[in-house]
Each structure stands twice: as C-alpha cells, then as structure tokens.
Amino acid sequence: MTNFKFPDNFLWGGAVAANQCEGAYLEDGKGLSLVDLLPSVEEGRWDALVDPQKTMATKYNYYPSHESIDFYHRYKEDIKLFAEMGFKCFRLSISWPRIFPNGDETVPNEKGLEFYDKVFAECHKYGIEPVVTINHFDTPVGLMKDYNGWANRKTIDFYLNFCETIFKRYKDQVKYWMTFNEINMILHIPMFGGGMDITNAENPEEMKYQAIHHQLVASAMATKLGHEINPENMIGCMLAAGTTYPNTPNPNDIWKAMEADREGYFFVDVQARGYYPSYSKRLFKEKNIQLKMEDGDLEVMRDHTVDYVAFSYYSSRLTSADPEVNKETEGNVFATLKNPYLKASEWGWQIDPLGLRITMNAIYDRYQKPLFIVENGLGAVDKVEADGSINDDYRIDYLREHVREMGEAMEDGVELLGYTPWGCIDLVSAGSGEMKKRYGFIYVDRDNEGKGTLNRSKKKSFDWYKKVIETNGTDLA
Numbered sequence: 018m019t020n021f022k023f024p025d026n027f028l029w030g031g032a033v034a035a036n037q038c039e040g041a042y043l044e045d046g047k048g049l050s051l052v053d054l055l056p057s058v059e060e061g062r063w064d065a066l067v068d069p070q071k072t073m074a075t076k077y078n079y080y081p082s083h084e085s086i087d088f089y090h091r092y093k094e095d096i097k098l099f100a101e102m103g104f105k106c107f108r109l110s111i112s113w114p115r116i117f118p119n120g121d122e123t124v125p126n127e128k129g130l131e132f133y134d135k136v137f138a139e140c141h142k143y144g145i146e147p148v149v150t151i152n153h154f155d156t157p158v159g160l161m162k163d164y165n166g167w168a169n170r171k172t173i174d175f176y177l178n179f180c181e182t183i184f185k186r187y188k189d190q191v192k193y194w195m196t197f198n199e200i201n202m203i204l205h206i207p208m209f210g211g212g213m214d215i216t217n218a219e220n221p222e223e224m225k226y227q228a229i230h231h232q233l234v235a236s237a238m239a240t241k242l243g244h245e246i247n248p249e250n251m252i253g254c255m256l257a258a259g260t261t262y263p264n265t266p267n268p269n270d271i272w273k274a275m276e277a278d279r280e281g282y283f284f285v286d287v288q289a290r291g292y293y294p295s296y297s298k299r300l301f302k303e304k305n306i307q308l309k310m311e312d313g314d315l316e317v318m319r320d321h322t323v324d325y326v327a328f329s330y331y332s333s334r335l336t337s338a339d340p341e342v343n344k345e346t347e348g349n350v351f352a353t354l355k356n357p358y359l360k361a362s363e364w365g366w367q368i369d370p371l372g373l374r375i376t377m378n379a380i381y382d383r384y385q386k387p388l389f390i391v392e393n394g395l396g397a398v399d400k401v402e403a404d405g406s407i408n409d410d411y412r413i414d415y416l417r418e419h420v421r422e423m424g425e426a427m428e429d430g431v432e433l434l435g436y437t438p439w440g441c442i443d444l445v446s447a448g449s450g451e452m453k454k455r456y457g458f459i460y461v462d463r464d465n466e467g468k469g470t471l472n473r474s475k476k477k478s479f480d481w482y483k484k485v486i487e488t489n490g491t492d493l494a
C-alpha cells in the first residue's frame with residue numbers, strides 16, 4: 018500500500034509505437050519507414066543503425082518490423098484486452114510513412130488515415146483516451162534518402178504537413194499529443210532520432226545540432242498549429258530521462274554528471290522554457306557549431322512552449338570524470354557505469370525505482386509543468402508454463418516499486434498526468450529487434466525469427482495491473 022491517493026482523473030494506461038507493433042509494413046499504400054530497413058541483432062542491427070547508407074544498400078534475411086505483432090490486423094482484440102485491464106489511456110504513435118509514404122507528398126494516403134480512424138474509434142468505444150506520439154523513430158525512408166532527414170530544413174515543412182493532416186483529421190478523437198519520441202535520442206542514434214546519416218559529415222556534431230534546431234523549430238510550430246486547430250489540445254515534448262549520478266563525491270564527477278544531464282535537458286529547456294539555455298553558447302563554441310537559423314525561429318520557440326513534459330524512465334545513470342573509469346560505458350546508448358547499489362535486468366539495464374522519484378523531482382523543479390511518464394518497464398524473458406500460464410513476478414515487482422516511488426514523487430508535490438508502462442503488449446524491441454525482450458502484460462506468441470502463432474495471452478501481471486487501476490493505485494500488492 019502506498020499512502021498516496023492518485024487523483025481520480027489519473028491516466029493509467031500502456032504504451033506502444035507503430036513501428037514496433039503494427040507490421041503490415043507495405044499494406045494499404047504505406048511507404049518504408051527507416052525501421053523497416055533494420056535487421057535482427059544477429060544480422061547486425063547496431064551496425065545498421067550507425068551506417069544508414071550501407072543499411073539501405075544491404076539485403077538482410079529478416080526484418081522484425083515487417084510483421085511485428087500484427088497490431089494492424091489485431092488492434093480490436095488488443096484494445097479489448099487493454100480495456101479489460103481498465104486502461105484510461107493508450108499511448109501509440111502514428112506511422113509517418115503510412116500517411117505520407119515518401120514523406121514529401123502533399124496529399125495524404127487515405128487508407129492510412131482510415132486505419133487510425135478505426136483505432137481511435139475502438140479506443141473511445143471503451144472510454145480509452147488516445148495519447149499520440151507524432152514521430153516515434155519512423156521517419157520515411159524517402160526523406161532519409163532524398164533529403165538526409167532532419168539535417169535538411171525542408172523536413173520541417175514535411176513534418177508540419179503531417180502534423181496538420183493528423184491534427185485536423187483526429188480533432189475530435191485525440192487531445193494528448195507529443196511531437197517527438199525521446200527527442201534526445203538523435204544525439205546518440207541519429208538514424209533513429211533524425212532519419213539521417215552523419216557518417217560523411219565534416220563536423221558531425223554540427224550536423225546533429227543543426228538537425229536538432231530543425232526539430233525544435235518544428236516542435237514549436239507544431240505546438241502552435243495544434244493549439245490553433247483545437248485549443249483543447251495538450252501538446253507535450255518527450256525526453257529519454259534518467260538522472261545521472263556522480264561515481265564519487267569528487268567535484269569533477271559531480272560536474273560530469275551535471276553535464277550529462279544537461280545533454281538531455283538542452284531539448285526540454287527549449288521546448289518547455291522557450292529559449293536555448295545559457296550553457297548552449299559554450300557548448301556550441303567548444304564543438305565549433307554554427308547554427309543556421311531563420312527569422313522567426315527563436316520567436317516561435319519562445320511563444321509556443323509545450324503543455325506538459327513527458328518522458329521515458331527505465332533507469333538512472335552513473336558517470337565518472339576519469340576517462341579510464343568511464344571506459345566501461347562505451348557502446349551504451351546512454352552511457353552508464355555499473356552502480357554497485359543496483360540490480361540489473363537480463364539486458365544489463367539497472368533497476369532504480371527511487372531514481373524515478375529523483376528524476377521526477379528534478380524535471381518538475383526545473384520546468385514546473387505537468388509531467389507524464391509515458392514509458393517505464395522491465396524487458397525480460399518470459400517462460401510459458403505447460404498450462405499456458407506466465408508467472409512474471411519479476412515484472413510485477415519492478416512496476417510495483419516504480420509506481421510506489423511515483424506516488425512518493427506526487428506526495429513531494431510533483432504534478433503527474435498519467436503513467437503508461439512501455440510495451441503493454443509484447444512487441445519488437447527498438448534497440449535489438451528481439452521479441453524475447455518482453456515488456457508486456459499480454460504475451461504474444463512470436464519469437465526472434467518471426468515464428469509463432471501471434472496468439473495473445475494474459476500474463477500474471479495482467480491481473481495485477483488491472484487491480485492497480487481498479488483501486489486507483491491504492492492496492493499494489
């Protein structure tokens with residue numbers, strides 16, 4: 018039991034992304050998403066992510082996103098199960114190449130729009146509020162190939178055309194939007210975050226920050242547009258969060274940790290406060306970055322800040338100022354040392370529920386805007402017993418402790434709109450392309466090679482989460 022009482026309108030739900038669950042990768046006029054080019058981990062997914070040109074030219078044997086879990090054809094069954102758990106909201110993304118197959122068309126693909134008409138209608142049938150990510154790692158391949166994605170300013174217009182189309186079409190269906198998923202991912206995996214290739218850039222850092230500038234302008238313009246089309250719209254930004262701890266009390270380590278956090282805050286500083294942070298001047302100088310801006314860019318950022326700050330939280334991070342010590346972190350998307358006080362998942366992601374409370378307080382102190390936890394969860398291997406049951410107590414433990422700390426943070430005064438654990442139904446892992454890294458309350462019978470019936474079944478955590486929602490977070494046992 019937590020002492021905290023969640024507000025009656027608290028948005029309990031779950032989260033997915035189009036490219037990781039829909040499948041039907043070329044159906045009804047959909048174009049290719051960059052994720053559709055990515056193979057499994059065995060065939061070199063990581064290499065593919067860092068070298069888009071090579072990836073576009075390579076034929077792999079297996080592409081996990083092509084069928085994924087076939088949400089495209091099974092959404093009714095899946096949403097029914099979400100409703101049975103009592104979901105108040107469901108976070109999903111709209112596949113950009115399903116609506117604009119190459120990305121630069123002026124006229125949208127009607128069939129693609131119809132799919133989301135049906136999905137939103139199904140949600141509302143059960144009183145589930147859709148929470149929509151506009152761009153979740155799936156820039157159309159056409160934009161990557163013909164324009165180098167967000168490195169090119171023209172992509173702002175293509176994105177805004179996409180935004181205008183969906184804001185208008187789903188005006189009465191969707192109120193909660195997020196402009197970009199994990200916007201800071203572009204710094205670490207520019208192909209995922211920016212649909213772009215930096216391998217031949219003279220100054221890759223400059224190219225990344227130019228693309229970031231384009232995204233930040235686009236995000237502010239989308240916020241403006243969204244509010245004009247429907248003043249009721251709640252438009253948020255979305256950060257891959259997780260506070261960075263210093264490895265020791267050495268002030269050098271403390272400073273390093275602060276710098277690491279600022280890497281991510283940089284984005285939200287603009288999106289939530291409306292201007293480039295003071296430390297950006299030095300950052301640009303040291304990285305020899307000269308941003309190209311147009312008249313009006315800074316004004317639109319200033320005048321159109323977000324309504325809420327959404328974020329994903331899987332773990333805290335740990336860093337050292339000593340390069341020898343920090344060596345251990347090389348190769349991680351978000352560099353982190355092993356924290357001796359924490360246990361880790363089978364994929365090495367460290368488990369730190371109190372870190373969620375720390376992160377929530379840090380973000381809220383900084384921005385004073387409502388927060389929304391739109392991803393959190395444990396990727397684990399699940400075992401199906403002979404009787405078909407799946408006893409994922411480890412997942413229940415993980416979520417219970419995080420929900421508890423979420424309550425504590427709210428008791429601390431943090432305003433939180435809702436909680437949507439990641440991969441509420443098993444789906445393809447973004448990082449590794451695996452199916453065996455499962456997050457769901459609902460099991461999907463499919464393996465890493467794409468074999469399986471795709472049948473859905475409830476895990477033990479399904480009933481647990483149902484009870485949490487039913488009791489509005491008072492019974493976490």
Ligand code: BG6
Pocket residue numbers: 034037198199257329392396439445446447448449454
């Ligand atoms: C976040 C992404 O980075 O983490 C999701 O927004 C992703 O798309 C999730 O799936 C978990 O990562 P992974 O690699 O375990 O799928």
